[in-house]
Structure formats: C-alpha cells, structure tokens
Amino acid sequence: MSAPARAPAVAGPPRPRFLADASNEKLWDVVVALSSELSATRGRLDALERILTAQGALPAGGVEAWEPSTAAGVERVHEMQDYTRRVFGTLGRD
Amino acid sequence: MLPAVSQLPIGTLPQPWRTIGRHAVLPRLSVDEQARLDASTHLNHFLAQDVVPAMRERFEPAATTSPPANRDQAFALLERDPRYAIWSHLRRHTMELRQQRNLESALRQSDTLAAAGRETLANAPGVALELDPTFEPPAYLVETHAHLLPGGYLTDLGPDDVTVGAAYETSSYAVVPGRSGPHSDGAGRALARWLATRFPGFRPQRILDLGCGAGLNTCAVALAFPDAEIIAIDAGAGLLRYAAARAASLGIHNVRWVQADIENIPARFGAADLAYTAIVLHETSHDALRNVFRGCRERLAPGGLTLHIEQPPYNDRPWFEQCMRDWDGRYNNENFWSRLYELDLCDELSQAGFAPARVFEDAISAVPWNTDAREPGRAEDYGRTGNWQVVGAWSGAS
Numbered sequence: 001m002s003a004p005a006r007a008p009a010v011a012g013p014p015r016p017r018f019l020a021d022a023s024n025e026k027l028w029d030v031v032v033a034l035s036s037e038l039s040a041t042r043g044r045l046d047a048l049e050r051i052l053t054a055q056g057a058l059p060a061g062g063v064e065a066w067e068p069s070t071a072a073g074v075e076r077v078h079e080m081q082d083y084t085r086r087v088f089g090t091l092g093r094d
Numbered sequence: 095m096l097p098a099v100s101q102l103p104i105g106t107l108p109q110p111w112r113t114i115g116r117h118a119v120l121p122r123l124s125v126d127e128q129a130r131l132d133a134s135t136h137l138n139h140f141l142a143q144d145v146v147p148a149m150r151e152r153f154e155p156a157a158t159t160s161p162p163a164n165r166d167q168a169f170a171l172l173e174r175d176p177r178y179a180i181w182s183h184l185r186r187h188t189m190e191l192r193q194q195r196n197l198e199s200a201l202r203q204s205d206t207l208a209a210a211g212r213e214t215l216a217n218a219p220g221v222a223l224e225l226d227p228t229f230e231p232p233a234y235l236v237e238t239h240a241h242l243l244p245g246g247y248l249t250d251l252g253p254d255d256v257t258v259g260a261a262y263e264t265s266s267y268a269v270v271p272g273r274s275g276p277h278s279d280g281a282g283r284a285l286a287r288w289l290a291t292r293f294p295g296f297r298p299q300r301i302l303d304l305g306c307g308a309g310l311n312t313c314a315v316a317l318a319f320p321d322a323e324i325i326a327i328d329a330g331a332g333l334l335r336y337a338a339a340r341a342a343s344l345g346i347h348n349v350r351w352v353q354a355d356i357e358n359i360p361a362r363f364g365a366a367d368l369a370y371t372a373i374v375l376h377e378t379s380h381d382a383l384r385n386v387f388r389g390c391r392e393r394l395a396p397g398g399l400t401l402h403i404e405q406p407p408y409n410d411r412p413w414f415e416q417c418m419r420d421w422d423g424r425y426n427n428e429n430f431w432s433r434l435y436e437l438d439l440c441d442e443l444s445q446a447g448f449a450p451a452r453v454f455e456d457a458i459s460a461v462p463w464n465t466d467a468r469e470p471g472r473a474e475d476y477g478r479t480g481n482w483q484v485v486g487a488w489s490g491a492s
Contacts, residue, residue, distance in 0.1 A: 092144035
C-alpha cells in the first residue's frame with residue numbers, strides 16, 4: 001500500500017514578501033498564529049463553562065462572581081509574574 | 095475615612111485590578127477585562143524590573159568609553175542596544191492597551207455610570223458641581239490626548255457623562271499599578287503628610303486644587319483638612335462630574351468642583367490659604383505654568399502657601415536615568431514633560447512675584463498604602479514611582 005499523500009506545509013510557489021524586514025514578516029506570522037491559539041483556548045473554556053453550568057456544577061455567572069481569597073490572590077500574582085518572565089524573559093538577557 | 099479596602103500583601107508587585115477602591119461610579123470590569131489589564135501591568139513591571147537594568151548594564155560602559163555631550167547623544171547610545179527598540183515598543187503598547195481598554199469598558203457602561211453619578215449627586219445635596227457651558231478649554235488640552243488616552247481629558251458625551259473620569263481612574267490604577275493606593279491618591283496623601291510634618295501648625299481654611307482631574311488626590315487633601323473648603327478646578331466637565339459623584343459616594347463633602355481655567359483662577363472664591371498642583375504642570379505649557387504661578391500669588395491670602403508636586407528635574411542626573419525619564423516626553427503624549435524638567439521652578443516662582451527668600455524646594459514621596467510596599471534594592475520605574483519634588487512659596491514680603 002502506498003503511503004497516504006501528504007499536503008505540503010505551505011503552498012508553493014515561494015511566498016511573496018510584503019514587509020521590508022524579513023523578521024517583521026515572521027513576527028506577524030507568530031502574532032496571527034498566537035491569536036488563533038488564544039481563540040481556540042477561549043472557545044474551549046467557554047465550552048467547559050457551559051457544560052459545567054448545564055450539569056449544575058457551576059452557577060451561571062459563577063466565574064464573573066468569583067472572588068479569590070487573599071492567599072489565592074497572592075498565588076495568582078506570583079504565577080502571573082512567573083508567566084511573564086517565561087514568555088518575555090529573553091528581553092532581560094543578552 | 096475612606097472605606098476599608100484590602101490590597102494584597104505582595105510588596106511592590108503589581109496589584110490586580112480587582113483590588114481597586116470601589117465607589118458608585120467606578121466601572122465594573124469583567125473577568126476577561128481585568129485579566130487583560132493585569133497581564134499588561136505584569137509586562138510593564140517586567141520591563142521596568144528586568145529589562146531596564148539589563149539596558150543600563152550595557153549603556154554604562156559605552157557611556158564611559160564615549161561620554162554623551164547631551165541627552166540626544168545619550169539616546170543615540172541607548173539605541174545601539176536592540177533591546178531598547180523592543181522595550182520602547184512594548185512600553186508604548188502597554189500604555190496604549192490600558193488606555194484603550196479602560197476607555198472601552200467605560201464607554202460600554204456610559205449610560206449606567208451616568209445614571210449612577212446622577213443619582214449619587216441627587217442624594218448629596220451639599221455637593222457643589224459648578225460647570226460652565228461657555229468654557230473654552232486651553233489649546234494644550236484640546237490638541238493632546240494626554241498619556242495616550244484617546245480623546246484626551248475633554249471627552250464629554252452628554253449632560254451626565256462621566257466616561258472620561260471613569261477611564262482616567264481605572265487607567266491610573268493600572269499604570270502604577272496600585273502602588274498609589276486603592277484610591278490612586280498617593281500624591282494627595284503625600285502632600286497632606288508632608289504638610290503635617292513640615293508645617294504642623296498650618297491649617298488652611300480655603301484650598302485651591304488646580305487641575306484636579308478626576309479628583310483622586312483632591313479627596314485625600316479634603317480628608318486631611320475636613321474643616322477646610324476645597325475648590326477643585328479643572329477644564330474637563332466629564333472629569334468634574336465623575337470627581338463630584340465619586341467624592342460624594344466616598345462621603346467627602348467639603349469640595350466645590352469647578353470648571354475653569356487654572357491659568358485664570360476665578361476671583362469669586364476669595365483669597366486662599368493653600369493653592370497647589372499635584373502632578374499637573376507637565377501636561378500644560380511654559381506659558382501656562384507662568385500664568386498658574388502668577389495666579390497662585392494673586393489668589394493667596396497673606397501668609398498663604400503655594401505648593402507644586404512634580405517629577406524631579408533632570409539637573410545632573412545620570413544620562414541613563416535622564417533617557418528613561420525623558421521617554422515619556424518623547425513617546426507618551428506628555429506636552430511639556432521634557433522642557434518642564436529642565437526648568438528651575440524656584441526661579442519661576444520668584445519670577446511670578448514670590449519673594450525669593452520665601453521660595454523653597456524639597457523631596458516628597460508617596461505614602462505606601464501597604465506597610466510592606468517597600469522593596470529594598472528594587473529598580474525604580476522612572477516616572478511611575480512616587481518619588482517627586484515639591485516646590486513652594488509663602489505669600490508676602492520676605
């Protein structure tokens with residue numbers, strides 16, 4: 001049996017360049033890709049909330065109404081600081 | 095006393111938006127809206143704490159090898175570090191994001207907030223809000239959207255609109271973030287503490303707050319001098335409506351909120367014992383500054399005091415620090431920033447007619463809200479940290 005035909009990762013012929021700087025072109029690629037990833041995450045979270053609400057595990061508006069405890073609030077701040085450093089940490093290094 | 099509010103015990107880490115002090119006209123932000131702002135404040139904190147020291151480490155040896163002769167040359171040296179362009183871009187981006195998102199949130203709720211403001215003022219008959227429909231704002235406020243707030247300070251969507259004030263307060267909380275206290279009144283509390291320390295016997299009865307904005311600092315001064323009448327002047331009707339409703343909601347009733355030009359202080363209020371600006375002058379112009387100083391001299395009672403709190407002057411500060419401070423003047427829509435911090439404000443007060451022997455300057459710092467909000471060795475976020483200069487003068491002959 002022959003191997004299933006695989007589509008190439010990108011369409012040919014070579015992609016046109018729209019921006020003067022190749023690194024800018026790549027940066028935009030990343031921005032659009034991240035945006036679609038984020039959209040997927042939001043869609044999944046929304047689905048989860050709706051399922052949990054339908055099953056009675058989460059009251060409607062429960063996430064909006066949620067107030068973290070002081071301990072949870074502090075943990076979330078530290079987590080966000082760590083997250084920021086993981087993503088942007090390279091800027092602080094040579 | 096303002097209502098008790100808990101900020102988190104996290105030192106100088108960014109306070110989440112939800113720790114902001116609540117009142118009747120504060121916009122409500124959804125979980126997503128809050129999360130976007132919190133991500134932006136953390137990015138800004140990272141830029142100040144991690145990237146700025148790294149840029150300084152590269153800048154200092156280069157500046158020793160080829161010393162800049164002026165600030166432009168210092169900027170040129172800084173621009174050799176590729177991180178500077180990225181840092182600038184991200185810093186500008188975080189500023190734009192918080193202004194645009196906060197304004198969007200306020201606009202979405204503009205009808206609700208207008209109704210809340212109307213109701214609050216209707217139930218606080220003692221509160222004086224004096225708007226002037228014929229008022230012509232100064233050009234520097236019309237032409238500049240200060241701090242990248244779209245539309246600037248003068249947005250006014252209708253008779254009860256408070257949108258711009260709501261956007262201003264929520265952005266103020268996010269920009270520092272939270273270090274000025276839940277009510278974003280760090281400069282007002284600093285002024286009150288400084289007066290109590292330096293001139294404990296000084297009890298002004300009539301106080302002029304020039305350029306009161308959303309009244310954030312005004313309320314702290316009004317609380318510190320509960321027996322005084324505060325006349326808070328600003329150009330923006332939307333800001334003043336918000337300020338009046340906010341103050342009434344917080345139980346502060348000794349303020350008259352007046353739409354007028356701080357360059358031409360109306361005479362109808364009578365002589366004042368204290369006339370001050372709090373982090374206002376950098377948004378004006380050199381002509382305006384001279385008019386404000388002259389107006390203070392004219393409107394002060396004998397023995398009265400004028401005070402002006404601002405970022406400290408550049409003077410002989412290291413080039414790197416000057417560049418960091420001057421970034422706002424170049425890229426953050428601050429009209430008069432760069433020029434102001436090159437001026438000798440004591441000399442300007444003398445030129446406005448105050449006796450030179452009665453003119454003074456001092457350092458003044460924000461009063462932390464949390465007792466743990468001091469972190470030794472922390473890199474200063476220039477222009478965002480509450481380390482200011484106060485210049486002042488007593489009226490009367492030397």
